Amino acid sequence: MDIPYTVEVRRDTGLNNGKIGIWLFLASEVMLFGALFASYILIRTGSPSWPRGDTLLDVPLATFNTIVLITSSVTMVMAWASLMRRKFGTFRIYMGATILLGFVFLIVKYFEYSHHFAIGEGPSHNNFLAIYFTLTGLHMLHVFGGMVVNAYFWGPGAKLYQTNPVWFTNRVEHSGLFWHFVDLVWIFLFPTLYLL
């Protein structure tokens, strides 16, 4: 038994199942991060004093990370575009680059985190650091999750390309949508935490 519209689009909705699924998932992710941002605003407006982000955090490193993530979004699109042109070799290169850039992001984050812990400024230090660690930690989990999915499509999942290239391209597109979302969350996180 096959599920209809896994690959082909349904005519009246113009979409396949995976596309709807991933957008609905992203809608719920918006609510997840939205609640955390809202909590940030509530706690910050309720505090008598609030540190500026750049007094506690490393802005140049985070700027570097922002560039890394934006670049990875570009390579993600290129990976998908290569599949659309049925150039599997180029797809592998761009997808590999996306995963590597994800790694770079996590490594930079590791240095930032370990610096905070080394000088005794963990999440319990104050509420600014509490929200910083919670938001960036959750974001890092998302980056990691996206990397796992991308690595699957780079490696074992790519077998599908041989039998059903359209389906495989769709899957990469959906994981790309998630990757862009993760990137977008960082675009909001960076000014909120580091600059304001």
Added chain:
Amino acid sequence: MSNPADVVHAQHVAHEAHHEELGFWRKYVFSTDHKVIGIQYSITGLLFLLFGFSLMMLMRWQLAYPGVPLPLIGGLFGDARMPGGTMLPEFYNELGAMHGTIMVFLGVVPLAVGGFGNFVLPLQIGAPDMAFPKINMLSYWSLFLGGMTMLGSFFVPGGAAQSGWTSYAPLSVIAGTGQTWWLIGMIFLITSSLLGALNFLTTTIQLRAKGLTFMRFPFFVWAQFVTSFLLLLAFPPLEAAGVMQLMDRVAGTSFFMPSGLIVSGQVLANAGGGNAVLWQHLFWFLAHPEVYVLILPAMGIVAEIIANNTRKPLWGYRAMVYSLVFLGFMSFIVWAHHMFMTGMGTAMAAFFQTTTMIISIPSVVILTSLLLSLWGGSIRFNTPMLFATAFLPMFGIGGLTGLPLGLNISDIPLHDTYYVIAHFHYVVAPGTIFALMAGIYYWYPKATGRKMNETLGKIHFAGSLVFMNVVFMPMFIVGLAGVSRRLFDAGSGYDFAQPTMHWNVVSSWGAWLMGVFQIPFIFNFFWSIRNGEKVGDNPWEATTIEWAAPSPPPHGNFAVAPQAYRGPYEYSVPGAAKDFTPQHEAS
């Protein structure tokens, strides 16, 4: 083979033929078939309902006879919980918190959404399965892990969570280890709901049969559709809140911890600066839509059964659908009516009491439409219909007694009293659970090919209806006298509670006797699998598409993909040969 339907059928048979037979584990345990998953959800939900009810039956002893040792089984709980058979307040709090959590998140939601949604929805829209079968399986097993975490928390040092199902901070932050387990369990349950919700939505949008437009959906499908949106968008804020409370407990942050909090005479070492009311906002942002997650599938089930057993179309189908959508939307902006006592200020209170009054309108539209649907019908009073008709006045009582709680002024004396308990239990227990029972009796023949026994069903119904009211009606009286719902001894130490103490005895005996009347149901449920009356594909002579599939439906459901030619409730069409015209029958 000139008929195209025959060709499709032949291809289908050929396709089925070279399917290898799945082993036991893949077929019944780690199945991706929506019907098996639906049954797994239902049985899990029913077992948790029974477990949650047992916790309550224990609590009812303490409330009826405060401080009296529990006879017979009192010794089983150990000295840490019930020394000499007398319940300690901490154990009472554990039972209370876990009763609420289990009934809502592990009992009613898995049964109403996971169980009925999974089993019935794809059949009703004529789909071969859910859009994402593997995600569906993952969703069930995530619920299972969440449930096991919750059960496991009873055995950690200090016992399970004790801060109420609402887990209000800062009490929940300074509580024992059980609360951490509760939070982790909730994260599993939330994940399960999210995966389920996006699956239901995609399935409904994409896999509905040809010709099945949205306005031809059975009302049950609409109810599940709106419910899934609520789950998808309201649960993540609780997940965020759960993560923050976990951080507060594990990493020592102060999201919900105010500065200078004094516990047992000592100032806590937290950094402080947090906001305890923030937890309430995030919690109720989920938990109010959650109330509609509990009630909407129930309304869907009742609508199906009423249309079927009155043998006439639903009265005001379109108005009901629009009300449902409006209800779903409004449920996101009423949450703070749970928080009138937090000192939120009159402007905020005025806003939320207004939205609360507005949301009662679509609820009343739906209830009234269901009531008017009975008018002039030749009603068949079988067991599903008895439960469905009883739903209407019971849910009516629950809904109407909610109005005084939604108004700021009258909420103040009633807040956190037994009145609140009586109100929402009328909505969920004789309301939703009656509807779920109706649904079990109604769709049981579809799942098994046999009907449940009618006589046992009627005994179950009569006992449940009488004793539900014996349990909950006295709570209105106790609550109006001002007795708080949190007291482990039912207020035996207070003068003002004395005149109502005897009502607790009535409630408790009601609860235990209601337990007795569930025995015919449990027996019937298992006995009928082998011994129930054998029936055909459409025993209730219903019009919706699920009855076009064989009973029980095979993997893939339909031999030929069905098509919808008309609306869902074409009963007693003038001039038609029979009194029902199925959606899937070409005219």
